[in-house]
Structure formats: structure tokens, C-alpha cells
Amino acid sequence: MQSTTKNPLKVSIIIVNFNGLAHLKRCLSSVLNSDYGSIEIIVVDNASTDGSVEIIQEEFRGHSNIITLIPLRSNLGFSVGNNVGASIAKGELLFLLNNDTEIDKDGIKEVVTAMEGDVSIGVGQPKILLMNRRTTFDSAGVFVNVNGFGQIRGLNEEDHGQYNVPYEISYAKGAAFIVRRSVWTQLGGFEPLFFAYFEETDFCLRVWLAGYRVVFIPHARVFHVGAATISKGISQKFRFQDYRNRIVMVAKILSLKNLVKYMPWLAVVYLNRIRLHIRDKDFSSVLANLKAVVWSLRFFKVIWAKRLAVQQNRKVSDETLFERGIISKSLHL
Numbered sequence: 665m666q667s668t669t670k671n672p673l674k675v676s677i678i679i680v681n682f683n684g685l686a687h688l689k690r691c692l693s694s695v696l697n698s699d700y701g702s703i704e705i706i707v708v709d710n711a712s713t714d715g716s717v718e719i720i721q722e723e724f725r726g727h728s729n730i731i732t733l734i735p736l737r738s739n740l741g742f743s744v745g746n747n748v749g750a751s752i753a754k755g756e757l758l759f760l761l762n763n764d765t766e767i768d769k770d771g772i773k774e775v776v777t778a779m780e781g782d783v784s785i786g787v788g789q790p791k792i793l794l795m796n797r798r799t800t801f802d803s804a805g806v807f808v809n810v811n812g813f814g815q816i817r818g819l820n821e822e823d824h825g826q827y828n829v830p831y832e833i834s835y836a837k838g839a840a841f842i843v844r845r846s847v848w849t850q851l852g853g854f855e856p857l858f859f860a861y862f863e864e865t866d867f868c869l870r871v872w873l874a875g876y877r878v879v880f881i882p883h884a885r886v887f888h889v890g891a892a893t894i895s896k897g898i899s900q901k902f903r904f905q906d907y908r909n910r911i912v913m914v915a916k917i918l919s920l921k922n923l924v925k926y927m928p929w930l931a932v933v934y935l936n937r938i939r940l941h942i943r944d945k946d947f948s949s950v951l952a953n954l955k956a957v958v959w960s961l962r963f964f965k966v967i968w969a970k971r972l973a974v975q976q977n978r979k980v981s982d983e984t985l986f987e988r989g990i991i992s993k994s995l996h997l
């Protein structure tokens with residue numbers, strides 16, 4: 665149902681792109697074909713070398729009143745790229761889309777309707793389906809445990825309407841992620857330390873701590889290729905980001921009591937991973953894991969300062985989030 669407000673909320677669509685030419689045109693076209701009129705599109709290009717910038721300038725020049733292109737001189741990553749886009753956004757709502765997504769014609773309208781209907785929602789995630797199997801789930805929301813390991817609801821399930829009711833989730837998948845600009849600004853956006861991985865997890869858990877909700881919005885559909893950029897090669901750099909960012913996030917989010925209780929278990933997990941990588945002669949992963957731990961110890965003061973900033977804004981206890989199923993105390997989610 666279309667919004668009945670006299671002046672519909674303006675939505676800023678933010679797309680961070682890095683060598684995504686194969687998918688970017690489809691993504692932009694789907695947004696431009698939306699039946700929701702009050703939008704702007706901000707494309708932040710992370711120094712692509714595949715002609716992405718030129719395609720936007722040439723093939724979408726007729727939409728220059730809607731599309732703003734920000735070509736960066738170097739690849740600053742997903743977190744900072746989105747932060748840059750959000751810094752110039754004019755919309756009351758920010759809708760973060762991966763470059764390898766396609767949104768239904770009424771998708772923007774549906775997420776706006778959900779956000780307008782409940783001011784307690786800080787972040788929403790639409791139904792995300794696979795691009796090449798359009799009735800199969802990529803994500804119906806994600807749930808996380810105390811050590812930062814997530815479980816994607818609906819992954820690879822056929823959509824039979826089993827998740828057609830809105831519900832609370834731990835975090836929204838960054839491929840399609842709508843957030844109130846006021847909440848984004850209050851919390852400082854994505855963690856700039858995170859080049860890739862855990863940026864949406866970290867942000868959404870901070871949203872929960874600040875007293876807002878993160879909700880799955882089933883009537884909006886987005887189709888997603890998945891890992892279109894990173895899948896070109898999982899380097900040691902990305903493995904390091906994965907291992908390091910989880911440590912930083914857990915250290916920031918949990919109360920001191922729970923941090924002392926559960927962080928040793930995360931250390932056990934990492935030690936076991938190192939053992940398995942050595943067994944499999946995957947020495948690149950061993951090195952990435954060790955680098956993550958060493959970095960976290962070396963920059964303990966940096967992590968602790970970030971933790972203090974998060975905890976000072978806390979309005980909701982860990983125990984409340986445990987009770988509501990937002991964070992699981994299970995060590996094997």
C-alpha cells in the first residue's frame with residue numbers, strides 16, 4: 665500500500681561499487697524503474713578499473729538529476745564507502761544496496777511503508793532471494809551468538825511464504841539494508857576500521873543496544889547474486905578482516921561481565937581453527953588468523969576506546985537481548 669503522507673519520505677539509495685560493471689547496470693535500472701518517486705541514488709565507486717564510472721556517466725547521463733556519482737581515488741572498502749555516500753545523502757531513510765542486486769518495482773515503497781508504520785524500527789531488511797533462483801532465499805534475516813557467529817534464516821530454502829510475517833532479527837544483511845538517517849548519524853555509521861565483513865553485524869547490534877529494533881520486512885523483495893566482488897579471490901587480506909573484525913565487534917558489544925565470560929571461548933575457537941588450518945596445510949589462513957590476534961593485542965587501546973563509546977550509549981542490556989533471542993548464548997549457533 666502506498667504511503668498516504670502528503671510529502672513521502674525521501675529515500676537515499678547508496679550503492680558502493682568496485683569493478684561491478686557486470687551487475688551495476690541491472691541494479692541501477694531496477695531502482696530507476698521503482699514505483700516510489702522520492703529517491704536519490706548515490707553511487708560511490710571504489711576506484712574501479714572495469715569502466716564502471718564511464719558506463720554511469722554515459723548510459724545514465726539522462727538521470728543526472730537523480731544519480732550522484734562519487735569516484736574515489738582508491739578502494740576504501742564497503743564500510744567507508746557507505747559512510748561517504750551517507751555523508752551527502754538528503755533522504756530521511758538510507759537504503760544500502762549491493763551493486764549485484766535487483767529490487768522489485770514496489771520494493772522501495774514496501775520498506776518505506778514498514779519504516780513509517782513503526783518508529784521503533786531503526787533498521788530493516790527486505791526478503792533477499794537469489795538472482796539466478798528467484799524463488800530461493802539468500803536471507804530472511806540473520807541471527808548471531810555471543811561470539812559473533814551468525815546463522816542466516818532461510819538460506820537456500822524455497823520461498824513458500826514461510827517467512828511472510830515481519831519479525832525481529834539480530835542484523836540485516838548488508839546487501840539490502842534500510843536505516844533511518846537519524847539512527848545512522850546518532851551511531852556514527854559503519855565502523856570505519858572494517859574494510860570488509862561484520863560492518864552490518866556491528867552496526868545492527870549497536871542499533872539494538874541504543875534502544876531501536878532491527879526487523880525483517882517480508883513484503884519487499886531484492887534479488888542478489890552474492891559475493892560478486894569478493895568471490896574473485898578470498899585473499900589473506902580478507903581472511904584477516906574476517907578474523908580481526910569479529911574480535912573487535914564482540915569486544916565492543918558485550919557487557920564487561922559477558923565479555924569476560926565468553927571471549928575465552930572465542931579464543932578457543934580461533935586456536936582450533938589454527939590447528940585445522942595447519943592440518944590442511946592452509947598456511948595462508950594460519951597467518952591471517954595469527955595476524956588478527958596479534959593486531960587485536962597490539963591495538964587493544966584502540967578497541968577499548970571504541971568499546972567505551974558504544975557502552976556509554978547503551979540503553980538495552982545483554983540479558984534483554986538474550987531473552988528476546990537477538991543474541992544467542994549458545995556457543996554453537
